[in-house]
Amino acid sequence: MSRSSRSVRLLAGVVALVAVLVAPTVVAGAAPTGPTGGAAAARWQASHDGPQPYAGVNTTWDVPIRMSDGTVLRANVYRPADARERPTSKKTPVIVTMTPYTKLVTALSAAVIQHPVLEPWLLQIARSINLRGTPIDGINDIAHTIRDGGAKTFAVDFDLVRSGYTQVVVDVRGTGFSQGKWDVFQNREQQDTVEVIDWASRQPWSDGKVGMSGVSYSAINQIQAANKNPKALKAIFPVEPGGDLIRDIVAPGGGLGVGFLPMWLGLVNGTKMIPNVASMLNGTFDWKWLADRISDPLTFYPQLMAALLTPDIPSVPENLKALLEKNSEPRTAWLDRAEKITTPTFIYGGWFDLFTNSEVRMYNKIPLPPGKKQLIMGDGYHLTIGGGQQGRAGTPPRLDVLQKAWFDKWLKGIDNGIDEYGPVQLKQVGDSWITAQQFPRAGMERQRLYLSDRRSGTAPHAVRDGSLSPAAPKSHARLTVSPGLAPMCSRDAAQQFAGALAIFPFCSDDARISERAALSFTTAPLTKARSVSGYANVRLNAVLDATDGYWTATLNDVAPDGTSKVISSGQVMASLRGYDRAASQFAPNGDVIDPVYHLTLSSRQRVAPGRPVAVDIGLLPTEAIVKPGHRLRVDVFAMNFPRALPLRPLLNESGLKPQHIQLDPSRPSFVNLPLSEPIGG
Helix, strand or coil: CCCHHHHHHHHHHHHHHHHHHHCCCCCCCCCCCCCCHHHHHHHHHHHHCCCCCCEEEEEEEEEEEEECCCCEEEEEEEEEEEECEEEEECCEEEEEEEEECHHHHHHHHHHHHCCCCHHHHHHHHHHHCCCCCCCCCCCCHHHHHHCCCHHHHHCCCCHHHHCCCCEEEEEECCCCCCCCCCCCHHHHHHHHHHHHHHHCCCCEEEEEEEEEECHHHHHHHHHHHCCCCCEEEEEEEHHHHHHHHHHHHHHHHHHEEECCHHHHHHHHHCCCCCCCCHHHEEEEEEEEEEHHHCCCCCCCCHHHHHHHCCCCCHHHHHHCCCCCCCCCCHHCCCCCCHHHHHCCCEEEEECCCCCCCHHHHHHHHCCCCCCCCEEEEEEECCCCCCCCCCCCCCCCCHHHHHHHHHHHHHHCCCCCCHHCCCCEEEECCCCCEEEEECCCCCCCCEEEEEEEECCCCCCCCCCCEEEEEECCCCCCEEECCCCHHHCEEEEEEEEHCCCHHCCCHHHHHHHHHHHHHCEECCCCCCCCCCCEEEEEEEEEEECCCCCCCCCEEEEECCCCCCEEEEEEEEEEHHCCEECCCCCCCCCCCCCCCEEEEEECCHHHCCCCCCEEEEEEEEEEEEEEECCCEEEEEEEEECCCCCCCCEEEHHHHHCCCCCCCEEECCCCCCCEEEEEEECCCC
């Protein structure tokens, strides 16, 4: 180890020790308190950031792991080592990460963000970036993924390895340097993960206990592995996992997720073609790897193109039909089955993540007591991974700190209090962190607020400025909205692009641009603060001029200065409005509040043009505070591009014709909200 490296580590150790000594509430054995974790969190941070029992990390590259069908996966193995990078002879717990983005990217990321010279420099840059109030304000939170430990949960955390863990990073089948065809979360890939866990538990450097880590894709396959309960798997730490990929990203509300899917498929299909250059130079090149890549260069692109180009339902090809029928392999394989998980699970998600629909739902389904399952929900995007929201005063600890504490508890048996943290930490949208025993939080009351044509005077820029009122309107007005492109500058667009567009706060943090294509309905100013916690649903008495249409709704917090901030959103194709009553949730008055749409061709119900039809638009779960003087608003759109675009057959049927809300006292349109206190009349 270099002198500069030793100096940096000595300084880190001193800082960590001082932090523990001077923390005013640090008492040995004290339980975590509030979102910050109190004295216990100070110990977790000292354990992560302070001196470790091992000085170095030993890396073995491209280790072959043969699957039961003969396919060879490739893994990098990171082991605790001495200063000369000689691995320890002691058996350690193993952390498995399965990635489709090539472990080469993981290795480079880890090397850069944890280099003894580069790491302090990168941290200094990340801490110094302050673009608040500029047109690219959102860069702050992306940059702070390095500062706040989120990036280490994507890469390899060398501090975790040096503390006494072996990490195994594996290219999933058909990606990176692994053989086979990319199976995209389906049954063969899931079996691979279980076999890798078993392999890791039986290696001479393993003590038999396995955990799993990773972000996004590497979080989803943690859930999929845990629902099979392999004997060696003792804990998982999924960061931003999905649980129902059709509803999350493939077809939200029945529309094709065009903002995310082409970009993501291009990324994986592109990186899987990068060859192992070292093997080309030393004569060990894997020719089966090349044959597999040539045979399947563009996985899932045929289905994507069919969804965009097939003109009508009878012409839908079989590969696309498989995504549109309930019992096909992708539909069943892509379900989380979280109700089967008995492995201690710590889920990190966000209210504007790609997988918000699933993160809370999975946590609630896992049949473990609070403590053995934990949930953190921030209000960031998929790319921010805790950026700007953790590791500071009043916030939860950094993700890398929490991850180590979780593994220390369940893989090493260290009684560090992490099981008493939370169990639910929630970032209230636009406000502070809170600790709760459950989500939705207890004590919420359901209330209908009705859509009215009476002008609120707050949204003159909208297609129609209406009101949102506790009293049902008596009007029979018809309100019309047409598909438009204004939602390209919106929080939904930022969410679907994984947060990349959130660097522009005038789009992501203020809906007044997108509202130019919306029917807007706004309450009077609130006289006291209200919490919104849980699921909401917008019921429309809809009329279409075609046999189909695409409805989108958002729930917004409107500040006194007119800023309209989206706190939740949802969408549904009119013909795919049918939902599974057994899986959906309902309010005491019978209103559906969390419709779980069937989203299958067999359940499709074409709309009779000109005739009213009830359409329920389920909004994503949220936790927010609406302050005194602020207003609540519901925006209704006839399109939500690029969040989603109707499948080509449904788009053709809609004809992009105007869509209508028919106000009718006997068939009211309303939003059903979970509020801490009803809004008065």
